[in-house]
Amino acid sequence: MSYTLEPIGVVHSCFSEKFAIPRQPQLAPAATGILELFPPYNQPEALVGLEHVSHLWLLFVFHAADSGPKHLRVRPPRLGGNQRIGVFASRATHRPNPLGQSVVKLEGIVDGKLLLSGIDLLDGTPVLDIKPYVPYADALPEARNDLAPAPPAPILVEWSALALTQADEHGERLRTDLRGLIEQCLAQDPKPAYQQPEPSREYGGRFWDLNVRWHYPAADCIRVIDIQQVNLPD
Ligand code: SAM
Numbered sequence: 001m002s003y004t005l006e007p008i009g010v011v012h013s014c015f016s017e018k019f020a021i022p023r024q025p026q027l028a029p030a031a032t033g034i035l036e037l038f039p040p041y042n043q044p045e046a047l048v049g050l051e052h053v054s055h056l057w058l059l060f061v062f063h064a065a066d067s068g069p070k071h072l073r074v075r076p077p078r079l080g081g082n083q084r085i086g087v088f089a090s091r092a093t094h095r096p097n098p099l100g101q102s103v104v105k106l107e108g109i110v111d112g113k114l115l116l117s118g119i120d121l122l123d124g125t126p127v128l129d130i131k132p133y134v135p136y137a138d139a140l141p142e143a144r145n146d147l148a149p150a151p152p153a154p155i156l157v158e159w160s161a162l163a164l165t166q167a168d169e170h171g172e173r174l175r176t177d178l179r180g181l182i183e184q185c186l187a188q189d190p191k192p193a194y195q196q197p198e199p200s201r202e203y204g205g206r207f208w209d210l211n212v213r214w215h216y217p218a219a220d221c222i223r224v225i226d227i228q229q230v231n232l233p234d
Helices: 161-174 178-186
Strands: 009-013 032-037 055-061 099-110 113-117 125-132 156-159 202-207 210-218 221-229
Touching (some): 156 161, 156 178, 161 178, 161 221, 178 202, 178 210, 178 221
Parallel strands (some): 156 221
Antiparallel strands (some): 009 032, 032 113, 055 099, 099 113, 202 210
């Protein structure tokens, strides 16, 4: 038995590559995107009632997940990248069907487009369905997950004077809280947990049309070096 699913829309997101996207939604409240709905779902009738809803579940396709053989066990970055658990105990993107789910904040609706924040979605992510978050059913105070009991502890993010100026300039151009976005994402420490970077080793990540460079002056500290505008492929 197989099923064919058609996307109802696509997310235009601040994340133009996978590296440095937080590993779950809500970890970077400044991460924003726009969900563009495809006809006929872009009509007002489909959105009536959403004015009563603060958060949404997005069900989406990991369209940029690695292809290749599926494994029954995976090594989540959260566990340091060297401990294997069953794929169904993880939120890994490489899974039997490349389906993801994220709770995101609905900031508003403009011209049939949904303005979102707190996202963990790559630019271009196809969305299969939207459902309202229902606090009494979806937020369970007694729920536990001993593999991920709490959000990862954020690490310190420092800025060069140049990077701060550039963040403010580009933030104004893009009309977004760029400082907040970069700081919240880098505080999650995007590098694989097993890497012990030399202070001289530079890392880079793409946010919007920007390349952000940073390094690790100490194991638990990131310093943003600079921010350069780049030409993104169409
Ligand atoms: N909250 C979702 C879930 O639980 O299904 C996603 C969790 S997954 C661990 C989060 C990672 O998925 C992000 O760090 C990012 O690298 C990756 N990602 C986001 N959008 C993607 C896409 N469209 N295709 C492939 N990977 C994606």
